Amino acid sequence: MVVLSVPAEVTVILLDIEGTTTPIAFVKDILFPYIKENVKEYLQTHWEEEECQQDVSLLRKQAEEDSHLDGVVPIPAVPENGADDLQQTIQAVVDNVCWQMSLDRKTTALKQLQGHMWKAAFAAGRMKAEFFEDVVPAVRKWREAGMKVYIYSSGSVEAQKLLFGHSTEGNILELVDGHFDTKIGHKVESESYRKIANSIGCSTNNILFLTDVTLEASAAEEAAVHVAVVVRPGNAGLTDDEKAYYSLISSFSELCLPSST
Ligand SMILES: CSCCC(=O)C(=O)COP(=O)(O)O
Numbered sequence: 001m002v003v004l005s006v007p008a009e010v011t012v013i014l015l016d017i018e019g020t021t022t023p024i025a026f027v028k029d030i031l032f033p034y035i036k037e038n039v040k041e042y043l044q045t046h047w048e049e050e051e052c053q054q055d056v057s058l059l060r061k062q063a064e065e066d067s068h069l070d071g072v073v074p075i076p077a078v079p080e081n082g083a084d085d086l087q088q089t090i091q092a093v094v095d096n097v098c099w100q101m102s103l104d105r106k107t108t109a110l111k112q113l114q115g116h117m118w119k120a121a122f123a124a125g126r127m128k129a130e131f132f133e134d135v136v137p138a139v140r141k142w143r144e145a146g147m148k149v150y151i152y153s154s155g156s157v158e159a160q161k162l163l164f165g166h167s168t169e170g171n172i173l174e175l176v177d178g179h180f181d182t183k184i185g186h187k188v189e190s191e192s193y194r195k196i197a198n199s200i201g202c203s204t205n206n207i208l209f210l211t212d213v214t215l216e217a218s219a220a221e222e223a224a225v226h227v228a229v230v231v232r233p234g235n236a237g238l239t240d241d242e243k244a245y246y247s248l249i250s251s252f253s254e255l256c257l258p259s260s261t
């Protein structure tokens, strides 16, 4: 088995979700289709609720920021009266969400609405999150060895907690010391990793970040975070240069902690 030695200064392991702890297929074939199939009905049912109105406001603000992009769907202000106007606004929100999802955008606005929509499906037991089989045993081992384990995903913190709280392995939320999402910054920006270190109360070089996306690995590395790129079935391929440059693992069991060397 290939072994990657974790540097002695590492005390925190920071995990991406999609393509790292969890198959991309679970996200693309289960989580995302649920949104596309249910977003219209969700908006119609929850429209008057404060949480839904906040989600729509954030999406409208995002659409304004995106106005220079091809295909963006603007979201008109909430109509004063008229059921037809309301249906038109709801349809604009639906079209905006579908447009963002067609580009796999990672905007906070989209991710917040998605998290709120998944809540009911997870709570009702209609969905259970999948984790690669090496993930839970490895995380338990790391924690027993004194490592802190944090999550950093574009999925909202609320959505992350749904996944860890309702998985095929049961409720595994207790295995995580904390969660970060795009509210701290985007995963391809190095400043986000400095802010995460600051929030945890450690130096960036105390963190090892595991991700499937080399743009994220590169941003983290620029902030002096240690990185390893995770190669999983279904992940996007890496170039020969990326394969040569990054430390690669295909299972969390390949990580060898300082104390176990
Ligand atoms: C709570 S994860 C839901 C999946 C998701 O929405 C997503 O964008 C995953 O992005 P990641 O940063 O984990 O690759």
Ligand SMILES: [Mg+2]
Pocket (backbone or CB within 6 Å): 016, 017, 018, 019, 020, 211, 212, 213
């Ligand atoms: Mg990922």
